[in-house]
Amino acid sequence: MATARPGWSRRAQYGLFFSFLAVMAGIIVGVILLILSLVAPQQFERVRGIALDVTAPVTGALHEVVATTEGLFTGAGNYWDAASQNAELKRERKAMLQRMVEARAIFQENQQIKATLQLRERERTTVATGRIVGSSFNSPRRFAILSAGTSDGVRVGMPVRSADGLVGRIIDAGAIASRVLLVSDRANIVPARLLRNGIPVIAQGLGDGTVSVRPLEVGRNPFKRGDIIITSGTGGLYPPLVPIARVVKLQDDGAIALPLADPATTSFAIVEPAFEPAAVAAENAPAETDTP
């Protein structure tokens, strides 16, 4: 194609030359589009959303099949050793009931204290509920596909959580599906704090399913194995007090943590409105470069 001479036929020579030009044009267009999508990702929001919608029904249907098959196997497994499991569950339930009574008392006390302090309680609302049906399985980035889209009220930038903890935030929204930037992606930085003592920390994804946590104040390492990291609500995007990850390994200046909401096993994810929409809007105004 590049410099080959197919013979004396002018027609064939021109054909080769023009196909060479077409491929060069393809490369140039590709590079320009790539730069555009890195610098100004909002440009492609619509077309990305449409692509999500096209594949969503397939992904959703296949997900049902996979979930059912898995359910059959784990369901059968649960019958195995049922008697001892039953006893253990009963014991756990008893302990939980005691803890619940304690928690209720603490809750009441909390409300009284809050009333005296006249703290304004913010109402938690749910925008939409969806399933995590797929993911980016072959790139250094960590995205997941959520089966809820703009028709359910989902907008780009909204935080996503599950019953276990924080999942991430929306970066592409189609009509019936959306793409979530997971907590474990490198570009996802979550202001957080330690549940044990409230020390402010920063959680950043590592791109391999784990999260790196570092304290805001440099000094001694405040982490212990098993520590729970929760969101602090700083920055206004993520709501406060949502569990993010559990510390599994200590490092010199921080620790490695595993996200509590494993997207592979999370069945339902909840999309919430941005915690402080005004703050987020002001922050996003200059440039948003952390989405592809």
Next chain:
Amino acid sequence: MVRAALGPPRGQIGKGPSPFAAYLPAATVVIASLLAALPIVSTSGWYPDFGYLVFISWRLLRADPWPPWWAAPLGFVNDLFTGYPIGFSIALWSATMLALDLIDRRTMWRDYWIEWVLAAVLIAIDEWLQWRVAKVVDAAPPFTRMLPALVISICVFPAVAWVVSRIDGWRLGR
């Protein structure tokens, strides 16, 4: 006498290429890109880039599976469904067509090993570029984390190439 005539009749006489033979290679590439819609939730990202694997398998098997300029739209489809930044596969796949044409003129002979090495180099370039693009937006893990994905892709290539060669035989009615 042709030895094939001695065997049992296999109903191949008068069988020509399938009616969609010209479009089948491109269609299989699109289908491979659509594998990204499978409900696989991975936290490590070690699955191969199926679209690119099928793309280079076809191109290594034949010099003209599709007109060269088709690489750009095929890459666009791949970008859309896999969630890569748009333009990444367009540029990479077009450049691959060009590079393999130049290599075709240089190589004296071809065998399975040379094809596998070529594919390994192309896959490595693909993974490295993905990593480089992620680095631009400050989202790249250390490159060592990409190596398992690279090794897996290279090991999967012969299987993909075999499937593609079977599809090629079927589409040409052989």
